[in-house]
Amino acid sequence: MNTISPAELAEVLLTGTGETLYMVGVAAVCTLLVGLPLGVLLFLTSEGAPIGRASGLHAVLSAVVNVGRSLPFIILLIAVIPLTRFIAGTTLGSTAAIVPLTLAAAPFYARVVQLALQEVDRGRIEAAVAMGATLGQIVHKVLLPEALPGLLAGVTLTVVVLVSFSAMAGVVGGGGLGDLAVRYGYERFNTEVMLATVVVLVILVQLIQTLGDWLVRRLAHRR
Amino acid sequence: MIRVEGLQKTYGRGERRVVALEDVSFEVARGEIFGILGPSGAGKSTLIRCLNLLEQPTAGQVFVDGVDLVALDAPELRRQRRRIGMIFQHFHLLHSRTVAANIALPLEIQGGYSGLERERRVSELIDIVGLNGREHAYPSQLSGGQKQRVGVARALAADSSVLLSDEATSALDADSTASVLDLLRDVNRRLGVTIVLITHELNVVKSICTSAALLERGRIIEKGSLSELIASSNSRLGRSLLPGELPASTHGGQVFDLEFADAEASSPAITALAGALNVKVQLLAGGIELVAGRRVGRLQIAVTGTDVPPHPDVVARFLRAGGARVSPR
Numbered sequence: 001m002n003t004i005s006p007a008e009l010a011e012v013l014l015t016g017t018g019e020t021l022y023m024v025g026v027a028a029v030c031t032l033l034v035g036l037p038l039g040v041l042l043f044l045t046s047e048g049a050p051i052g053r054a055s056g057l058h059a060v061l062s063a064v065v066n067v068g069r070s071l072p073f074i075i076l077l078i079a080v081i082p083l084t085r086f087i088a089g090t091t092l093g094s095t096a097a098i099v100p101l102t103l104a105a106a107p108f109y110a111r112v113v114q115l116a117l118q119e120v121d122r123g124r125i126e127a128a129v130a131m132g133a134t135l136g137q138i139v140h141k142v143l144l145p146e147a148l149p150g151l152l153a154g155v156t157l158t159v160v161v162l163v164s165f166s167a168m169a170g171v172v173g174g175g176g177l178g179d180l181a182v183r184y185g186y187e188r189f190n191t192e193v194m195l196a197t198v199v200v201l202v203i204l205v206q207l208i209q210t211l212g213d214w215l216v217r218r219l220a221h222r223r
Numbered sequence: 224m225i226r227v228e229g230l231q232k233t234y235g236r237g238e239r240r241v242v243a244l245e246d247v248s249f250e251v252a253r254g255e256i257f258g259i260l261g262p263s264g265a266g267k268s269t270l271i272r273c274l275n276l277l278e279q280p281t282a283g284q285v286f287v288d289g290v291d292l293v294a295l296d297a298p299e300l301r302r303q304r305r306r307i308g309m310i311f312q313h314f315h316l317l318h319s320r321t322v323a324a325n326i327a328l329p330l331e332i333q334g335g336y337s338g339l340e341r342e343r344r345v346s347e348l349i350d351i352v353g354l355n356g357r358e359h360a361y362p363s364q365l366s367g368g369q370k371q372r373v374g375v376a377r378a379l380a381a382d383s384s385v386l387l388s389d390e391a392t393s394a395l396d397a398d399s400t401a402s403v404l405d406l407l408r409d410v411n412r413r414l415g416v417t418i419v420l421i422t423h424e425l426n427v428v429k430s431i432c433t434s435a436a437l438l439e440r441g442r443i444i445e446k447g448s449l450s451e452l453i454a455s456s457n458s459r460l461g462r463s464l465l466p467g468e469l470p471a472s473t474h475g476g477q478v479f480d481l482e483f484a485d486a487e488a489s490s491p492a493i494t495a496l497a498g499a500l501n502v503k504v505q506l507l508a509g510g511i512e513l514v515a516g517r518r519v520g521r522l523q524i525a526v527t528g529t530d531v532p533p534h535p536d537v538v539a540r541f542l543r544a545g546g547a548r549v550s551p552r
Contacts, residue, residue: 123315130275131329131381132304141331145319 004184004193012180013196019094019175020204024162027101031158034106036151038065039113040139046114068107073165076100077172084172097166097174104165109158116150117143149219156212160205177201224417225251225274225385230283232269232441243269245441247283251434256411256418258428260460261438267421270438271389274419275307276300287385305333308378308416312390314370316362322373323349323358329381348376351413352406368399375406379416386410388420392427404431429464429514436460449515454484456548467510467521474507476527477535478552485546486511486518492545493524499541503528 004012038061045058071079077100084099085091120143128142144151167178177197185194232244243266251257261267272278274285276292285292290303308329316325326345330336336344349358352372362370371391378386388407392400408431410416422428428435428449436446437460445452445460452461465482472478483489497504504524511520526538539549 121315123311123313124317126277127309127311127315128328128332130277130304130307130309131332132301133332134301137332141328142317146317148319 004190009193009196012184012193013177013200016175016177016180016197017200017204019169019179020163020166020177023094023097023101023166023169023174023176024159027098027105027162027166028155028159030098030102031105031109031162032155034102035109035158036113038106038110040117040143042110042114043117043143044135044139046118065107065110068103069111071104073100073104074168074171076104077168081172092173094169094174094176096172097169097176100172101162101165101169105158105162108161109154112154112157113147113151116147116154119150120146149216152219153212153216156209156216159208159212163201163205163208177204224253224255224288225257225419226284226286227274228284228286230270230273230285231281232266232273232278233281243441244273244280247438247441247443249436249443249446251417251419253417254411254415255434256407256420256432258432258435259419259421259438260425260428260435261421261423263423265438266441267423267438268389271387271419271421274387275304275309305329305381306383307385307387308381308383309387309389310371310374310378310391312393314362314367314374314394316370316373316377318362321359321361322354322365325362325373326376326380329377333381344380348380351379351410352376366399367395368402371395371399371403372406375403375410379410379414384416386416386418388418388422390422391420393422393424400427401430407431425463429512433515450484450517453514453517453519456482464514465519465521466512467508469508469521469523472507472523472525472552474505474525476505476525477532477538478507478523478525479535479538479542480550480552481509481522481524481542482520482548483522483546484517484519486520489542489545489547492542492547493522495545496526496538496541500526500533500538501529502526502533502538 042058042061042065045055045061047055080100080103081091084096087099088095090096124146125138125142128138133141166174166176167181169176170179170182177200181194181197184190185197228248230244230247234241234243247270259267259270269278273280274287276285280293283293287303287307292300292303295303317328320328323345326348327341330341330344349355352375354369354372354376357365357369362373365373374391392403395403404427407418411418420427432449434446434448435452437444445458449464452458453464455461462482469480481489493504496502504526507523507525509520509522511518526532535551539551542549
């Protein structure tokens with residue numbers, strides 16, 4: 001049985017899109033929550049940062065982030081199953097995919113954050129130091145607002161990466177559009193479903209990128 | 224107000240050790256505008272950054288209002304820094320904030336102001352620096368001169384009693400430079416803010432400073448009030464503050480180069496010279512300017528007109544009696 005009725009197609013696509021949006025959405029929020037502070041720490045402890053400078057801590061954080069970024073996602077997905085069980089309470093389904101997705105994307109976003117913060121003019125940070133600002137004030141009144149366009153562009157980048165990682169979530173029964181393409185298109189040679197899935201994925205990524213660009217432009221416009 | 228004692232700053236160690244400041248000491252009285260002049264690489268920037276400890280001195284002490292900043296712990300240093308405003312060559316305004324929000328930043332950092340109090344203080348400062356109508360503009364929409372006005376307002380926001388200026392006019396065109404210098408003089412007079420500025424432009428020292436120091440290769444070569452410096456015949460800084468570099472003379476008669484620290488007293492002597500010695504006095508070159516509230520200048524004059532010209536020593540003595548420094552050509 002190689003064909004599938006339009007109604008069925010619509011249904012599987014809808015389910016797949018829903019699962020993808022759920023996994024990517026929740027993972028994106030978790031990625032932000034983990035990656036942003038991690039990136040700020042990476043920046044603050046780095047050599048030449050006008051404040052902090054803790055090379056030991058930086059080396060440890062940097063190593064952790066690099067390990068996270070160097071593992072192929074498919075391996076990470078399986079390797080962290082015990083952790084997934086601990087955090088999500090299950091090792092199957094979309095919810096279970098969120099843990100490895102976050103673990104893969106957070107180090108990536110942390111590096112993006114570090115780069116965005118490095119772009120903030122040192123003089124502006126120093127001006128705040130001269131005003132008697134505390135480290136916390138420097139981070140939330142100077143660093144983050146000044147780097148906001150870069151941080152936001154980084155979110156767009158990260159979400160697109162998450163969409164592509166989420167294609168492998170099928171391994172743990174996470175479903176989603178990528179899983180659909182693999183199951184129908186690759187394993188059952190159903191070209192129709194595969195093409196339809198790819199089209200939806202392309203549109204999804206386009207939408208994310210366009211929205212992200214628009215937000216960044218709006219922010220940059222008034223500066 | 225500010226006292227610096229035995230300040231030393233070195234970078235690196237061993238063979239790569241570079242001395243940026245060597246035994247720098249000076250004092251700035253309350254209400255003064257103190258200019259530190261020097262060529263690039265003299266250590267000016269390092270010096271002014273040591274005054275609020277953006278740069279940690281290797282040795283020496285920095286007293287601001289009697290408090291030795293070097294001896295303070297981090298929280299106390301932050302508290303002291305809030306009373307010391309600083310403006311920068313490249314302004315360093317936050318691009319994510321409007322003019323008003325940039326000026327409010329030190330108030331937010333200091334804390335203890337309600338939103339309403341902040342607004343009131345900000346509009347007060349906007350008035351002082353003359354940026355009415357630009358409150359909601361972003362820094363990228365301002366000219367260089369306007370940006371520096373925001374910088375000044377921000378530096379004064381938390382009722383600073385000291386303003387440090389790190390080459391604040393060096394990135395500005397001539398008109399903006401003049402207007403920012405006017406503003407600095409204005410806040411100094413109206414608010415009694417003590418100003419320490421560093422610059423490589425003699426003109427800045429000339430137009431607003433009450434006292435100055437010359438910094439070269441990390442050392443202070445000379446320092447003093449502007450009138451002292453000008454009055455002293457062997458002060459390099461004093462002499463460079465006088466207008467009108469005099470050319471080599473091509474005139475046939477007796478030519479004298481004159482310098483005066485007080486033209487009010489010296490000019491009548493030149494006028495009187497003609498009558499007293501029955502000669503013609505011709506002005507060849509030079510200029511007179513108002514520096515530190517006094518007319519100072521350089522003039523080159525030629526004395527001619529009689530069959531038997533007076534002896535140059537006689538002319539020189541006459542002019543010296545009027546307070547001028549005279550060198551016959």
